[in-house]
Amino acid sequence: MKLFIISNRLPVKVTMKSQDELELERSEGGLATGLSSLDSKYEKHWIGWPGINPKKKVTEDVVKRMLAEYNYHPVFLTNTQYNNYYEGYSNSTLWPLCHYFYSYLQQKRKFWDAYREVNALFCEKVLQLVDDDSMVWVQDYQLMLLPQMLRVRKPNMRIGYFHHIPFPSYELLRVLLERKELLTGLLGADLVAFHTHDYMRHFINAVEHCLHKEFNINEIKIDDRAVHVEALPMGINYELYKKASASNDVKESIANVRQQLTDKKVILSVDRLDYSKGLLHRLVGFEIFLQQHPEYHGKVTLAMIVVPSRDKVEKYAEMKHKIDERISVINGKYAAIGWTPICYYYHSFPFNDLVAMYALADVALVTPLRDGMNLVAKEYVAVKQQQKGVLILSELAGAAVELSDAIIITPNATDEIANAIYTALEMPEEEQQRRMSLMQQIISEQTVGKWADDFMEEWLKVVRRNQMLHSKYLSDSVLGTVVNQYNKASKRLIMLDYDGTLVGFKNRAMDAYPTPEVLEVLTSLCSDPSNTVVINSGRDRANLDAWLGNIEGLKMAAEHGACYKDDNQWVDTVKSVDWDPNILKTIKTFVVKTPGSWLEKKTTSLAWHYREVDSWMGLLRSRQLAESLYPQCSADGLQILNGNKVIEIKPNEYSKGTELERMLANDNYNFVMVIGDDVTDESMFRSTPKFGISIKVGAMSNDAKLCISRQKDVIPFLTQLYNHK
8 A cells, every 4th residue: 555645845855055966964863763663554644845946957857766765755846846835835924823923924925926836746746656555644734635635536535634733713714815725625634633622623613604504523534535634643762762872972071971960950942043942031031040049049050952944034033042142131230250051053953962962961941832743842751761860841831732741831921930940940859750750651652653553543444434434425337226225126115314314404484495306205105095195294294294295105204204194193101291391481582592593392392403504603502502401301301303403392202213113013114215405304314224224414424324415415315215116
């Protein structure tokens, strides 16, 4: 099986060594490391930008040949495309929005045009290379449109997506002009995953608000397939960092660093230059600590490593200037002979030197203002084997969900940072080791390899589920089988739901009257003496009679089987219900506080409708109402049904299923077919005999044998039954 990893950049960078010579620099980032550990049953390929924009076709060919050896496939971009797509839309629009720096957001038409254009180029490259057995795993915010672009071109493609940065709340996302296109783009995947449940929840909330689609817990139905959303925290290569400090190279680096820092307590800060990392807040917090605790002057040093990043961009250059200035002020104010409060390193560190810094640091100060995960925190914990050390961690870093034994702080509260530093330095060694051991246990299990394996396992489950669901759809071959069974049968029972099955849902329930096509189909089916046709609906008898009562031979059951019409007479299955005043009061309370909702009182059931309510509010109120009603309904032997934009309450002893069972007991049928669309029809599906045909309209059902994906296809399907005779 081929696995194609699609990311903005390849795990190698092509550089021009000389005028005529190219070379590759390998990247050892967490993503490349994690995906390299996947089971060998996958033939791994990687598609991405190679880090160079060749100006000659011959150079492109050389780059392709160099990369082909590793199954790497380049997507070449012009400088203008890359600048507007990457530095523009990706990092000047999406990055500040996702990290809650709304005031930094730039929305320019050329950025969005380039973003779509580059996503389309990636789409074409994928389509050139994949086959029907390929798995396509799209990585991160630079390619949010790609899953849907691929889905449109190859509907059965297996597509996964992982979002490596925070996903913003709906209230923030709604300021983005292209929010609907981005959300639709992600829903092209089979599985959409995030680092934390918060990001997952924000995404689900945004889809429900912006696209007006509803999730069933973490699953949503899009056309004829299911999309799952999951939280899968990314880890590190734990064994690599665990063993590294014992190597001779790292021991040598430790000795060199210790010589520079002498015997001072070391507080370590490691980040790339970015406004989301909280670097200035960190410096202010350290300065407050020095002000409040003069006893630590000359005894503690903040080793601050800042990796250069986009420092030619105005915002970043301005931030670097402020960092440089603040460090100068602090060092100028507090430095003494033999002691510099802050040792500042504005460059990246080789692996061995970085591990040496982790090993030496008494405290790691990791306080981003917003971070998708933050692997620095996990790397520090992994290195501290049998050593003391304290991790101070921002509550707004994704890693805080797992590393709860760190000192968790609010990153923009500089007093908290100062207090946390003091707490860390004063923490007994036994307590340090206890906390470190608990965190090491977690990250030793939740490694980057496990993250990749977990994603693949979850993804394959969704793929298999969709394959199973596809097998239920009423294809031409399955339709032919149904028609053949229909033609051979001499005694047929056809039981049909009404709303959502024969007619589409309307905002006003009384607007869902039968169309001429519905009346024609029912009349034609009833005209065949071999057919017994039953409308099995949740509507009341008066409504059904008014709309369908003139169709000769049509049988009807109303209010979920509470009564039925036989030989032009209505028969009550149960007596009318004397409703508990508390139940009525509760529902009326929800009607008042949920504008657009209304209460329908039937003979034997109550229905709270919320089709005209905002989707998020309607879902919230429906859950609240069901929870409020449950104790009283349970005590009174009443059932709560959560239908399509309606909560219904009825006695337990009857259902649409009991009506089907009554009909089956009255005669011997050799063809039974039932069709319905929501949870109220599940009892009907379960009561269908083994030889019968049960069909769910819309979303799949575990209890129905087949599925018709759209309500508007039901009438043509029924028409084909009697037209093929």
